[in-house]
Amino acid sequence: DQQVKQNSPSLSVQEGRISILNCDYTNSMFDYFLWYKKYPAEGPTFLISISSIKDKNEDGRFTVFLNKSAKHLSLHIVPSQPGDSAVYFCAGSGAGSYQLTFGKGTKLSVIP
Amino acid sequence: DAGITQSPRHKVTETGTPVTLRCHQTENHRYMYWYRQDPGHGLRLIHYSYGVKDTDKGEVSDGYSVSRSKTEDFLLTLESATSSQTSVYFCAISDPTSLGPSGGGRTDTQYFGPGTRLTVL
Numbered sequence: 001d002q003q004v005k006q007n008s009p010s011l012s013v014q015e016g017r018i019s020i021l022n023c024d025y026t027n028s029m030f031d032y033f034l035w036y037k038k039y040p041a042e043g044p045t046f047l048i049s050i051s052s053i054k055d056k057n058e059d060g061r062f063t064v065f066l067n068k069s070a071k072h073l074s075l076h077i078v079p080s081q082p083g084d085s086a087v088y089f090c091a092g093s094g095a096g097s098y099q100l101t102f103g104k105g106t107k108l109s110v111i112p
Numbered sequence: 113d114a115g116i117t118q119s120p121r122h123k124v125t126e127t128g129t130p131v132t133l134r135c136h137q138t139e140n141h142r143y144m145y146w147y148r149q150d151p152g153h154g155l156r157l158i159h160y161s162y163g164v165k166d167t168d169k170g171e172v173s174d175g176y177s178v179s180r181s182k183t184e185d186f187l188l189t190l191e192s193a194t195s196s197q198t199s200v201y202f203c204a205i206s207d208p209t210s211l212g213p214s215g216g217g218r219t220d221t222q223y224f225g226p227g228t229r230l231t232v233l
Contacts, residue, residue, distance in 0.1 A: 028231075034221060043224035044155070050149050089154060097207045098143055098162070098220050099170065104154040 003027045004092050014102035015112050019077040023090030023103055026071065030092035034100065035064060035075045038087045047088075048075070080110045115139055118203050124231045131190040133228050135203030137183075143206045144186040145170075146178060148199040157203065161186055161222060165204035191233045201228045 005024045015053040023033075032050040035084045036044035050064045050073070057064050063076045076085055089106045091100040135144060145160040147170075151175040157170030167178050175197060175215035177189045190197055193222050208220030 022219060028223060032220065036224075041227075043226045046221050046223060053180060091155075093220060098206060099145075099157055099160065100155075101157075102155040 001026075002102040002103075003030075003101045004090055006088075006090055006106045007103070008106050010107040010109070010111045012111060013080045015082055016079045016112055018082065019075075019080045019108055019110065021090075021106050021108065023073045023075075024071060025092050026094065026105050027094060027101070028071070029094040029097075030052040031095045032068060032093040032100075033064070033073050034091045034093075035062075035090065036089045036102075037084075038089065044089060045095075056110045068090070077108075080108075082107060082110050082112050087095075116203060116223060117221055118225040118228050120228060121226065122229045124233065126194050126233050127194055128192050130140050130185055131232075132228065133188045133203075133230070135186045135188070135225060137205045139205060139207070139223075140183060141205040141206065141207040141223075142183075143181065143220075143222075145188065145204040145206075146176070146188045147202045147204065148172065149202060149227075150199050151212045158188065158201075175200075184232075190230075193230075195232050197230065199230060227233060 034049040035047040038044045048062050050056050050061050050066050066073045087105045089105045090103040117136045119134045129147045144157040147155045156172045158176050161180040179187045203225040204222040206222040
């Protein structure tokens with residue numbers, strides 16, 4: 001049973017445009033969500049997080065939106081740059097738990 | 113970047129042999145984790161530790177054991193490696209805190225090491 005779903009295995013975006021990566025979750029106990037970026041042959045790198053007490057968190061070009069009623073979060077990258085080409089993982093964590101449950105990832109390709 | 117190293121970075125071994133992977137941190141973080149990454153599966157938790165000698169199982173713990181005798185080191189052992197354990201293994205660390213609602217909620221970001229690519233022939 002997949003508790004965190006990233007339904008788009010891949011996404012291509014033109015440089016300078018907006019990239020929107022989506023993530024759905026089924027576990028209503030999740031109250032903390034994170035996005036990680038992963039380049040080939042490297043470990044995942046933390047990108048941005050959001051607590052369930054918020055519906056938006058912004059850090060530079062990256063913004064995460066959380067819709068608790070829909071159990072959906074999205075990562076917006078504006079403007080997209082070729083260096084953003086990577087696999088992006090969404091993860092959720094439940095109250096009182098320090099374990100993360102990851103989605104399968106979305107491969108973003110930003111085309112110059 | 114968090115100070116996390118993994119050794120070895122690459123290893124090829126044969127079915128039935130024991131294998132130990134090491135994760136070392138210099139951040140004095142309380143929690144340490146072992147994940148495996150496989151195509152089509154994302155990152156899956158194998159075992160984690162919440163303190164010296166305190167460990168617990170994750171989602172895919174069968175065939176793996178762990179030990180943590182010091183804060184800075186977390187070992188993952190495959191007692192008898194199988195081909196299904198061919199994977200990329202990542203260690204992660206975290207130091208969870210609760211900031212409370214006015215502080216933006218909790219934070220328990222995990223920081224990952226560079227990974228170990230293990231091939232079992």
